Amino acid sequence: MRQVLSFEKPIHELKDKIAELKKMAAGSELELDAEISRMESRLKKLELDIYHSLTTWDRVQIARHPDRPTALDYIGELFTSFVELHGDRLYRDDPAIVSGIAKYKGVPVTIIAQQRGKNTKDNLFRNFASPHPEGYRKALRQMKLAEKFNRPIISLIDTKGAHPGKGAEERGQGEAIARNLLEMTDLTVPIIAIVIGEGGSGGALGIGLADSVQMLENATYSVISPEGAASILWKDAALAEKAATSLKITAKDLKALKIIDEIIPEVKGGAHRDLSMQAAYLDAYLESTFNRLRKIDKQTLIDNRWNKYNNLGGFTE
Amino acid sequence: MSLKTIFKKKKKYAQIPTEKAKQEIPEGLVEKCKHCGKIYYEKEWRQQLKVCPNCGTHHIMSAYERIDATVDDDSFEEWFETLISTDPLEFPDYQEKLVSDREKTGLKDAVVAGRATINGYSAAIVVMDTRFRMASMGAVAGEKIARTLETARTELLPVIIFTASGGARMQEGMLSLMQMAKTSMAVKRFSNSGGCLINVFTHPTTGGVTASFASIGDYHFAEPKALIGFAGRRIIEQTIRETLPEDFQTAEFQLEHGQVDRVVHRHELKNLLTTVLDLHSAEVTES
């Protein structure tokens, strides 16, 4: 069953009408071609209007669409020879983060990715892509290997946040994220982070400190969920829509704030409409960034990374 | 203006004495322990550094109270004190909240930084003050911490950070989150140059501060019973649908789980910092 997002309702209603007319025309002598073609051009215009003026909240819904492609979907489309590697060598393997080595355009790379489940059972296994400390430590292990073998790192971000749980706290969730930020500061290989769905706060940043941060057009990246912000600020989770807008969490907002570097366009209606075409869009951006970063010498790479984050503003003297 | 006069102006814990206490206390303000309720004269309260002699509760200190309790008299030289937030997101009501916290605390934002001596040993000091927006980390806090680490790196000073934070400065959105990256990167550069970072966890240290510079110091000390954690208790309880033990995420819990080196009584802190600074300043001589 298709999931209809609220802002898409007028499109689906019109589509249903057109389908009905077509059915009627087929079963009778009625001359409906003119009417159908009139409605079809209206549909085109409606789609254009709606998909070109998506609000922040519309995009939140697209980013959370259950059929939205996951990290493993993109890995399958973009990379070859993928070898998944498990475990943090300290405690356990965290299925919320998928990591491994593969080839991108024939070049060996390291992949680190937050993985949502495809269904309820899978989501329970993946913990809804909310990593434990072990996930971040597994990621760090892969990053160190990437540095050792001079492989660029491609990080796919898709999480509501780091897991808030008892074991996660006991095993140092804060430390695990902090340690990744510390070590990513001067890794001598290019790091490209792409937010493909939801970028949830520190849990996203824990694998997201990068030379180039890219976002799919309808992805979101936020310091707190809109619902969380609304309930803390205005004691009302129903004001999430207002909070989402105020928090400036869309790719366009974050590009303007210089927090991300590239916006990757999505197929009309959202990435879930056409995985292979979406992967092709992503591929184009990734490839050009990949080629550009690989040419930069190690020290310049680290200096640029430092400058980028150190220059983020929001204060005056 | 000396630090003592700055914090004397604020009598946050002043309480109206009971009728009985009024008879016994002729004049001057008294302070009441938030935990056991015992009442103390202002002077004793200050001498005790806001630690209740009866039950041992360490009460929250303001930034200047902390500095005064830690550094040598008149040795503190404040850095970057003019930094203020530009409200980059034009977030609803944020300016008003900043203005009101500035009036309430006399601070421009939640972090005070500078250089001082501690029993003669020079160090850079950062103190987070929870009275200002729960010491949430926005661009000003991040910038002050990063600049302090950079200045200390070039001037070869050890850095002591008294951490406290309710988490991210929500009203600064993703720019607030990026302070985690900025401060952690500054720690790395400082550390690569051989700099010594001592973090003292005070109540409460949570969220993005725990998930950045606070958790990657060289030495982690914590005040007794201080709350230290990443996620908040309420959100964890909602997620796992169970009640967490009383001592969850306390300093003692973090000591047991390996995240802090020592839990230190406030009265012992200055001596401990002095000893560690001394161990880092001693000339290395071959024997």
Ligand SMILES: [Zn+2]
């Ligand atoms: Zn007491």
